[in-house]
Ligand code: C2E
């Protein structure tokens with residue numbers, strides 16, 4: 001009897017601990033949500049840009065726009081914490097529109113100011129909620145036009161998570177965007193509910209191999225084999241391959257040997273504020 005009582009009590013305690021953990025998670029998410037709602041109006045967001053470089057030449061081909069949030073009440077908050085909260089509340093739609101506008105404005109400014117930025121493309125992360133909006137294609141077109149950019153200048157990065165719902169609006173929007181000339185990249189490839197059916201169903205241009213594979217290149221033969229075959233498969237489908245999270249010269253060398261086209265990672269550059277990126281990569285100003 002006493003044993004049973006102890007077990008029950010332990011069970012109740014566990015339940016209690018679990019509830020407290022859950023409560024904390026809910027509280028944190030509510031707190032972030034509250035702060036996020038005011039953050040756009042308060043202009044607390046900014047973008048940094050990470051170079052995506054060509055393997056052989058080191059040329060800057062694309063820049064990925066990555067959001068940063070400095071909250072008045074919370075300080076710096078990582079996108080890995082607040083993007084999921086913004087996705088849950090739907091706030092990702094106006095936030096994502098701001099990111100697209102700001103990234104396109106920046107790209108147009110660089111292209112105008114520097115000769116060597118004329119061929120640069122901008123890669124922007126898009127959430128499922130944005131792509132599921134019936135007006136999304138028109139929004140993208142309007143933003144490109146307002147900045148004097150051709151659709152080819154823009155790459156939209158989506159994850160396998162966005163595709164798993166098989167939402168017909170999302171798939172129609174992607175096809176329409178692709179027809180316009182906007183590029184589509186599958187981000188974090190290999191970490192989601194990877195289904196090879198996406199590769200035939202969705203009109204993709206680019207596969208971005210998740211950095212978890214790249215991190216294990218030197219230590220795991222299985223990982224090397226997997227990366228080699230992902231690259232070979234992607235190339236045979238006519239896709240561009242980007243290796244994410246390249247942190248060492250050895251990783252870059254291995255990937256080049258495997259036929260990977262493009263690199264992104266701390267070994268080449270961290271995400272940079274726009275002025276720093278321009279200083280490092282663009283030299284000659286355009287003649288006025
Ligand atoms: P992501 O799109 O896969 O972006 C790449 C992330 O890897 C970035 O983290 C980048 O700083 C980091 N990274 C790049 N190179 C290296 C490396 O060599 N080593 C390591 N350890 N990390 C590297 P960040 O900026 O913290 O963004 C995290 C995620 O938040 C992004 O992953 C993306 O899913 C999401 N995110 C960021 N900005 C936006 C946005 O504007 N909209 C949406 N919907 N999501 C965004």
Ligand code: MG
Nearest residue numbers: 064125157187
């Ligand atoms: Mg991305």
Ligand code: MG
Nearest residue numbers: 187188208244
């Ligand atoms: Mg990624």
Ligand code: MG
Nearest residue numbers: 159187188210
């Ligand atoms: Mg990611």
